[in-house]
Ligand SMILES: Cc1cc2nc3c(=O)[nH]c(=O)nc-3n(C[C@H](O)[C@H](O)[C@H](O)COP(=O)(O)OP(=O)(O)OC[C@H]3O[C@@H](n4cnc5c(N)ncnc54)[C@H](O)[C@@H]3O)c2cc1C
């Protein structure tokens with residue numbers, strides 16, 4: 001079984017996000033990019049399938065995504081069998097990678113997967129900057145494959161996979177899905193494995209990212225971003241000032257007033 | 264068959280086969296507002312069980328499609344059925360929840376029906392027939408105001424972002440039946456079973472107060488200090504999803520969209536950023552106190568009181584002071 005895991009890095013949300021001067025996009029210049037947490041989960045679930053049934057795991061990314069080399073070498077260090085960087089020649093009118101929307105990313109990946117088919121495509125349920133929807137089902141339509149997202153486990157079962165799809169309040173559905181298929185992973189059956197930095201360095205020294213080129217069809221998005229802004233300050237919390245001890249006193253005062261702490 | 268063009272505002276009803284979800288009524292409430300501004304009607308799509316049509320107060324029209332394969336949600340079946348509805352009665356706007364079904368089908372319907380989609384929507388407006396949606400992206404740190412050009416569009420809306428309940432709506436809708444598309448019996452996937460969560464743990468949704476911990480706690484070893492705080496206060500410890508995914512607390516303690524909705528008198532959030540999926544589960548707590556070292560964390564938009572003191576400094580102080 002050949003499993004392809006599309007991966008990318010997204011802005012680190014612990015940092016302040018700066019907007020572009022025209023306020024219709026994010027200023028990427030000073031941002032730190034980190035592996036999208038749900039792609040990390042998808043890779044882990046794919047590696048668990050490799051551990052249990054010897055699947056071949058191929059991590060793929062778009063060549064001009066920020067930090068993509070780091071993302072792909074880390075995937076190799078964790079146990080992926082191969083890593084592929086996709087370069088695309090964009091038709092007139094499509095935006096650069098930084099502004100690529102989900103539908104365009106799906107088109108690039110579909111171009112690769114049409115030439116190098118997978119039995120299973122597993123990618124994160126979403127990415128933090130998705131504006132026009134999520135990748136898994138956009139990709140599935142282009143490949144005309146069945147798809148299931150918000151998966152919390154994927155196990156092999158003779159020509160198909162058993163997928164657990166999660167809903168609110170911990171309710172989930174167990175589905176039997178014929179292969180080939182596209183799965184959006186919410187969380188893996190276990191926390192993503194750790195790759196020691198020495199192993200990532202070894203992977204980098206060994207090189208071995210394969211490169212392929214596909215042609216991106218013209219973008220057809222009809223979304224117009226009018227403005228981006230930070231959430232209004234209205235309804236903002238009243239900030240408690242002082243040292244940790246002083247803040248603790250104020251919090252306990254709030255709890256005492258409600259009879260939740262004695263004394 | 265009905266081949267009239269609707270051009271209405273359409274909502275996908277979510278249900279369990281027995282009960283229509285609360286979130287559906289939030290969507291219907293907003294759909295009515297938009298429909299009245301655009302001079303059109305509110306339609307609700309009900310797949311699977313026609314009997315639930317009676318619960319769908321607030322809709323002008325309920326479009327039913329009955330088929331045994333549509334009673335429980337199944338991605339491929341729902342996608343085909345919805346596409347059939349969209350083709351037969353093309354709406355101006357389709358609204359779905361930004362939970363599992365929306366995350367699953369938003370993009371594929373957008374591609375198959377060839378309509379723009381905006382996900383993570385927290386507000387909607389119309390200006391003539393132009394629809395604008397505000398999306399909460401980057402974990403709630405940025406709002407994007409987006410215009411949906413053209414005559415059709417899809418939005419997936421965050422739970423709890425709009426307020427309306429079944430009780431406020433009322434009215435008896437007209438029911439229109441559509442014939443299910445062919446092929447629902449020959450799908451590439453099937454539903455094997457519905458799994459309910461394990462009961463047995465304490466019920467965090469019944470607690471007066473919760474100490475809730477997020478990824479800011481960093482490691483399983485550090486869980487000790489927040490357990491101690493919860494213990495000193497005599498309240499349960501709950502958590503955001505990453506803490507549960509890491510296996511540091513059971514699933515029964517997860518607050519949020521895919522966990523439980525809680526409404527305690529006090530919710531103390533420690534090292535939780537306030538992603539939309541988390542806010543959905545706790546934004547209605549009476550008093551929210553948040554501790555997060557990032558002054559720009561979205562949790563401060565939902566909290567009543569906040570502090571940027573490090574949780575590793577704050578929590579031991581709280582414990583010492585409570586224990587006296
Ligand atoms: C379909 C779906 C369903 C989901 N359902 C849920 C759900 O039910 N519940 C849920 O919670 N999430 C859910 N999520 C995940 C959600 O998107 C976020 O990823 C998650 O809520 C983030 O958890 P967090 O705030 O603990 O972590 P982070 O976003 O990583 O935030 C950690 C915070 O801790 C702060 N911090 C770090 N160190 C310290 C310190 N020493 N002191 C104080 N603060 C510190 C940081 O500033 C940061 O803001 C869902 C996602 C999807 C796609």
Ligand SMILES: Nc1ncnc2c1ncn2[C@@H]1O[C@H](COP(=O)(O)O)[C@@H](O)[C@H]1O
Pocket residue numbers: 144339340342343346375446
């Ligand atoms: N899940 C689906 N929802 C809607 N249309 C679909 C779906 N799957 C396949 N189709 C389309 O239905 C037609 C028949 O597909 P198939 O059932 O695969 O032979 C093709 O044009 C597909 O693109």
